[in-house]
Amino acid sequence: MQSEIAKDTVATAEKSPLELLQETKASVEAIITKLLSIKQQGTPKSENRELLTQMFLNFINLRQANRAILIEEEKLKTETELAKSPVDFTTLELHNLMYEKSHYLKATKASRDFKSMYPNIDLISEQDFFSDAPEAIKSQTLSNDSSHDLMLKRLNFELHQRKELCKLRVRLEQQKKCLIETNAERNKFLSSLPVHLKSLKKASLPVQSQLSLQNQKKLKYHNLAELLPPPLYVIYSQFMALKEAFEENIDVEVSGSLNDAQSYARQQAEQNSENLRMEIDDEDDDGKRQRKRPKKEGSDEEGLYQVNPLNVVLHVYDDEIPDSKSHKPVVLKFEYLLKLNIVCVGIEKSQDGAEKNILCNLFPEDAGLEPPHQSAKLILGNDHAFDESRTSRPYKWAQHLAGIEILPEMSPFFTDKDIQNSDTAKDFAFASDHRNVQTVLQRIRSQKKTQLTLV
Template structure:
């Protein structure tokens, strides 16, 4: 019934609205026509005044203008009445919308209340939420009789209580087992502590044992202590000297050659150098250059005379820079070469060579440890074009500059064969093919071809070749001197 009435009222309202809309359209058309008529009358009045026509025509035009004003007031009133009607219809239509919005808010509130109640029910925690019980079949199989009792299988509450009791029983057993394991762990830790204490005191015991066994080693002639010391020192050698030491030691051990190789120098200084090198590799370089520049910088309290005195020490600074470039590694390799033709080995020592390493230039120098001046230049030109007066590779020359580092009075020189023996490989400054001459056919022939260079390098890199040439030259020199 209400729905029928609502539909009839809605249709009546729509019909009334359509009729009102047509009336408003007619009022707007009337307003537009009246405005056009008023504009035409005003234009005619202005034309009469401009043309000077009789004023009797103006009275008729004024009357028509007044009629147009009346029409304008009537159209304006119709429009205002239509506006009031539209506002009234809007107010009438607003009430159902407000009612629908209120119903929507009520529905949303009830929905949120229901969702909150559902979430509270879902988040409700029971008394045993976090206990993971064993499956019921396993419980019925493993439960002891004192816990199982005479519980009916259909009583879920009592069955849950029995299962919780069984869980408590298992956890108590696990706690007892955990305590037993803790006791065992404690005893094992005590045993480990005692053994660590024994191991910490073991080096001192071994040191005292080693000290006590030294007389026995000396009586039996066992060089084990010296070998061990040499082994420790070899770990502190720079790579080039270590290569030379390993090659010479391998030559002596493999071929029983009449040579002796040993390492001399300060092990403590070598350790300090190795530690400093490790710090430099980690990015913490030493402040030697900074301190040197700070020492050379003038103080604010010094006068001009002191400045002039300090400026006279420039040559000493050059000698200091040269000394820095010629700074050798604390350790050196000593090679004793004996005559291999005598029956009694090591009865006649021919020469003693010293191998030292210049750290700044990455160069190995060789010298003779002898007071006999007749053997000072015995190593000069041991191989062709190798007098040892120049640095072997270009990088060292660029680092030093034009300052002479070696001369004929020094027996310690950077021979090329020593660099090859130490594993320092470098290219020649000028290609051998560029140093040749042009033959009759127009081809350039070098004095030394690539195969000869390779074979020469292999000869200089071999220990037997070097030892053979040294022995031959020393024997020839001694024979010439004795003759």
């Protein structure tokens, strides 16, 4: 009996708790069934003791199976807890990665939807990147993907350029600030300069008077300019203003006899006073007394081509030569014909005919062979011929510089195409386009340069 119990105990130890529980349950049920059958049949109760012993053994097995199940449950719970920790950690990492993914997706969408202030400015091209980028940027390895690595390098180079431009901007702003301060100081000095110059001039007058330091040549020209006829005075004042305002490389002189000019000015003043007196007498006599008109001069050329005693001489130097005054300038002489009321221009000190052609070709359709206005044509006669043997000619541009307004013989605003293309309309257009003294000087220098090139 004991050997059987020992065998059952060894077999029980080899079985799993669930199998032991099921077998014990079946054994208990079989013992109870057997006890019930003995009781019902009334058989001797000698076997009951053994059955009870087996029952108790089964109860012991039940407790053992129950304990083994509880121990296994605790073991599984412990293993479950140990396995749950890495799962929770992995789940947390998954949630973090999903959050980062959503953040990157939002940032990418925001970057793609961003509208720059300068939408037409693209990233630097690959060719410019390889040619201009420094080696420190090109030698970096930022990604395993070649295209992505190139894009990152281009972006780094773009950032490098922007930083350099920001530094340049700061330097330029500082330079601008310094220049503004310098200009403010200079403007302050210039604003106070007239007062200082006035006081200096006033203080230096006695010294100049004592040492005779005044520019006698300039004073002489100014004194002579006061006796110039109005057309020549207009020319003289324009060229002097151009020289003083723009430092033009020219010299302007007034030549002629001062005594003759003064005598002519007195004659003109006496003649004007006589004419005024005669007009007053005519008005007093109620128009009965006719005004004595001066006799019309004949057609003698000496009277027609009478020249004012004074004339204006213009020396035009080349601007492109550093020491231009050491070279031969173009010397123009402006004369005023009293009878014809025109200004004539000629070139002085001309050794050959090359420089004479400068004025003839200065402006198109202005060779100076025709009187510039209708009154001169009537005085010269039917042939309207101007003396071609004279060195100076009445160019139209000279009349415009002298302020002699020439009205066209017919209105230039007629709609007739033939009249618009007439010489009168062209003269009117010429008068409106060539009043600038700078244009005349530029063309004189250009013609001079062309002549030298041809020579």
